[in-house]
Amino acid sequence: MKGIRVAAAVALVVSAAACGSSSDGGERTDLADSATYVTTIPADPGNLHPLKTVRQTTNSVDTFAYDTLVNIDPSGTVVPQLAQDWHVTDRSVTFTLKDGITCSDGSELTAKAVADNFTWIKDPSNASSVIGSGIPSTDYTVKYDNAAGTVTITMGSPFGFLLEGAGTGVRIVCPKGLADPDSLAHATDGTGPYVLTDYAADDHLTLSVRDDYTWGPNGATTDTPGVPDQVEFRVVQNSTTAVNLFLSGELTDVTPNSSDQARLEGRDAFTLDTEQGPSEFFFNERDGFPTADPDVRQALTMALDREALMAAETEGEGTMADGLAVIAPRPCPKDTVSGHLPDHDAEAAGELLDQAGWTMGSDGVRSKDGEDLTVTLSYPTGEPAIEAAMELVRGWWEDIGVSVEPKGQNQTAFLETLFGGTDWDAAFLNVQIAYPSDFVAFASGPTPPNGQNFAGITNPTYDRLTAEAAATPTDEGGCDKWAAAEQALFEAADVVPISNNVTVTYADNAEFGPGIWNIIEPTSIRMYE
């Protein structure tokens, strides 16, 4: 059942940023006034408070009602939204707000109100989910100047993506809502182009346009022809049902899963591709685990036919992974994978294991010092494609003399296993990150429960390069340093990225573009008759 998978898989989406390429269904001029844009979300969004949620479903609704300080356009350029200007250092960012921004209740948005958001996030008693996704830690200070309209955030340690993190990772809540968090469960109080006007649990949400909205990215306003008057989210768990609804004309757009995609292919419709990923292998590198040995990891990697694995895992709809932070607009759009992972060569893999002292037994299983080479392969269940892909992997590894114990678990139990650290050797999971720096906590530092380094990775090269990269702003060669750091992980077979999944959004009488967080940019929607 796809829906369950989607709902639960959100837990793995660390943070996400927007879309891939868009293709055009043809030039159209019949823009519609006062139309309603109807789309789907896979589950009820729950509490809509934007600073307390980590759910993609909730974020996709909140985007319409809460603006962020800056935005990122499809080319990856940071563009103004609430802030008209900004100034970045290696550990601080200062935003200068636009004039005349109003909250949905008509009150003006002040620099203090913006700063209060950051102060609220810092307070541990608020248990804000922004910490760890938009902003790396609570180790920061906030200053503001109402007269100048400036807000400055200063981190305790260098953070190369502070502009993007603070600028797009925090949806600004207006003062009234911030003071009364409970009031935001099923209402909105932001500066975005839409306001929530109707909510029916597990069924639909409706947002209505604000006529006075003029501070969109790149000067977008709601006074533009074709901008929908209303946006309706319908809760549809089952992808097939969503496609049925789309085909019967009840939805403006639909994003089918790969098997339903065939029903829409060849349709004369507007499409928008979105890349998600990558899915990758981690190996348990704690002492005593066979995969602590780099040769074993290398051999296991060489045994993989990554192209076939990608095809199986994405049901033929994906692409080969080319980096750790692949979600568009990519801050560092460089292929960091090609040439840094070994080619598929089962024979060489076997030789490598021979060299490492794992000798082939008569039963086809290698052993060393009387211990069989047994690998527990841990992965999340619920998605047939992943489960099928794991069957392939099992076969390849068994071919080189590794005894494989598959361990499929639901998302919750899977994470528990992963963070428990003792019941797995190899794990296949999808870690979506917005910035290369988001990966540092996974590949270095303390193991759980004191940190997020669940695989126990120790890679001095990666540690050194990431420290340098963190202190280097993007436009001064930061991306190259991040690429080198990632490659150090691949070459040591600490992390083996496999595939990116590509989803396609189809729309019959609308066009739109990608925004941040893999969500359609609200102000880009144009409706046609």
Added chain:
Amino acid sequence: MSSEAAAGVPSATIAGFAERHPTVVFLVRRTARMIVALVVLLVLSFSMIHLVPGDPVRAQLGPRAPASLVEQRQAELGLDQPLPQQFADYVKGLFTGDLGMSSSSDLPVSDVIGQRLPHSAALAGIAFVVIMLLSITIGMAAAILTRDGRGRGTELTFTTTTGFFATIPEFVLGVGLVYLFGVELQVLPVAYEPGVAAYILPVAALSIGSIAALARIVRAETLDALGSDYMRTARSKRLPARLLYLRHALPNMLTSTLTLGGLLLSGLIGGTVLVENVFAWPGLGTAVVDSVVAQDYALAQAIMLLLGATVLVVNLAVDLILGVVDPRSTIKEM
């Protein structure tokens, strides 16, 4: 209940009372039994969900959330308390109407359930009525047509047709119905929307299998009834068919049919989980699975309790109705 040892005069009085007011004793006994069952259900629903492995807060916040944030959330939800304390709080909350916060949606459980229950109840309720009406009608008609080994062709058609529909998985049936009526013919909505039309397909998907299964039982029960001595007596009175079947046969097969119907309801609750998914129905069915998988303790507990209590209450109601329709059933309990 007074022990037998304390007998003497009081127990004689009790026995006398029981003899004079069998209905009252029946009511008291049934209600007491239901209260015990509810308590068992309460303990079970609480302990079972806490047996599920995995940390719900970690699962919800994701692998990147810092340990301090996880601890903070756990404290907010009361999950850092020892289990007995959590249970005490849970029971206290039940009596004050506070069912806690759903950890996955960050909303009060009472809201989550309150908004979804009416949709599920409407679906299950309509399906239940449709099932009872159609299965009794079809089953009785089939029994009358095939009584005493008549109508072999009809019997074969009936058994194979009902067998087929009772065996086909309801989610497959649901998908098939949507495909035919929603997508190909486009005469009925493919998913939930306000209005009667949206109910037709999900109710059909939910009830067809049960109608088939129950109709078979109704037919068997009716055949039993038709072959009975009192039906021969009734026939010897030369009553018209209407009275023969509706007055004499129907009440006698209602006992077992209604009992099964009550049990059927628990099957319906399971069925809604599958059907609500296919029809994007804003009901509790989807919340059941999601809350268990996401270990949303408060929500899962509450739903389990609610569904279990519903089933118990409906079965009590069935017993009470039976007590009226077929007075022998109260005696049997004595």
Added chain:
Amino acid sequence: MARRGQTRAALRTPVGVVSLVIVAGLVILAIVAPIIWGEEARTTDVPHLLEGGSAEHPLGTDNLGRDLLARTLVATRLSLVLAILAVLVGAVIGVTLGALPTVLGTRASRATAALIDFTLAYPGLLLAMFLAVVLGAGPLAAILALGIASAPAFARLTQTLAASIAGSDFVAAASVLGLSRRRILLRHILPNIAEPIILNVTIAVGYALLAMSGLSFLGLGIQPPSYDWGRLLNESLDRIYVTPEAALGPCVAIVIAGLAFNGLGEALARAASTRVPRHRPQPAMAEDRPDDVTTEPDPSATSDAALVVKGLTVTFPGEDGPIVPVRGISFSVAAGERVAIVGESGSGKTLMSLAVAQLVPHPGVVTVDRLSFLGTDPNDLPSAERDRLLGTSLAMVFQDTATCLNPALRLGVQLSEVVEVHQRARRTDAVRRAVDRLRSVRLSSPERRLRQFPHELSGGMRQRVVIAVGLMGEPRLVIADEPTSSLDVTVQRQILRLLRQVGDDTGASCLFITHDIAVATDLCDRVLVMYAGRIVEDIDAASLWDGPAHPYTRALLAAVPDLETDRTVALTSIPGRPPDVAAIPPGCAFAARCSFATDRCHVEIPPLQVDAETSHRVACWHPQQGRVATITRTKVEAT
């Protein structure tokens, strides 16, 4: 032996045969499929994943390019094994739980019963889901979950069956002998309920297949790399609009297997059922009576006879040609006359009376040369008039007082409906008449009785009510079929007295069917003795003791019990058994048991010959004379 024969017969029905063939096919498939197609089902072909049907892959390929047809076939083994194991787990738990009340004390057994009720009520799918999550999704969890979820149903079945067996005579006897409860359970109860349990296991396997697919649909069933039909279906259901054939394979497999197991179970259940064996209609079903059935000579009927029957024959279709339990009977009942019909069980007397009352159940066929009830043939009347005639003028009193009144209806309804339907009486009039009739059958506080249900009355009281029902119209003929055999001796006399008095009061004739010739002579004016579907003697009650002519009648008389003998037990003192109704020998049917029989008796049927003077009729080649020598004649007091 008989059981096995029945089972074989049931399996010969079309449903039984087809089900058995499919189940056998599935079992064979489960054994050989992994060997034959296992390799093909494992071969991955990633470039051709998720393809639709083609010549090479009729059902298409799965998400690793493996052939779905091969996988569906191979999955048979796991699907069946899982379903069967789950049902076995459920059956073992359920039977244990259900048998407990039999061996435990009252209080403990009531608690167990309540527990079964409770678990039975709990949604099985929810239980299964929780178990699957707690134990981790996989085959073990799925088996346990479905097993535990199906256990309550088995528990309830066992409980009901065990309770009924526990109440039976031989268990009561075992208790008296001092056997322990455990021993009774193991030795007597479990073997007796094994058969229905096994049938239900068969049916449950079909549903377990279905439930397993539901678990898999939720992702809680079998986990990869194993696969059963449920998982194959779950994987391909997402693609149903694109490649429907992929879902078709496992779906068809589940439905066919489910149907086959259900069909087999039901065919077996039908065979084992203790209900009246079903009659198979044969194409050669005879409307005409068989050759060896001859119409008995005209009865000597008076012009005002209440009932005249000539050549009454009842035929049932049988496996080997028609069965004729009533063979060309002719007799008459004069107005106000009381006629007894006497014979052993199986002599056709009850069926004959049902034929007269037009109540022979399907597929029995009644043919008659002449039937006259109160001067008209009911078959000549329009149906409404016939119903009114028979409904008001013919009263039936049946044998079993415990079952012949409708347990779910108040007595008032059961009494008044006759006149409300046939005489269009108003409710108040009907009630008034009902009170009057209840009073006339000597039932106390009749107004209160009208609001009571049959179970609130004793057997004797119920039989009075049945007689009162017959009196609601204007009965001209009362057919009483062993009306006292289910009652104890004292009550028997009261009911007999009542019947006689009813006859005297209303002037109605009475056809009194009994196996007790002493009761017959005491109550009735005339006695018809039936044997193997024919009247063998028709004699005045008064002259019966002086010397019946037929050896069978004489044997019956010789066997009359005295007062101390239990009269509910069929007569056994005549050596031999009555012939099987399906194979009545040529010649005189009684010849085999008759000490006077000659060769002729075994060849030629003796005609029923009338003594013109006494109108005494007898069918015998060697009629006897004189009083029956060895009778212990104790006249039954009926007054």
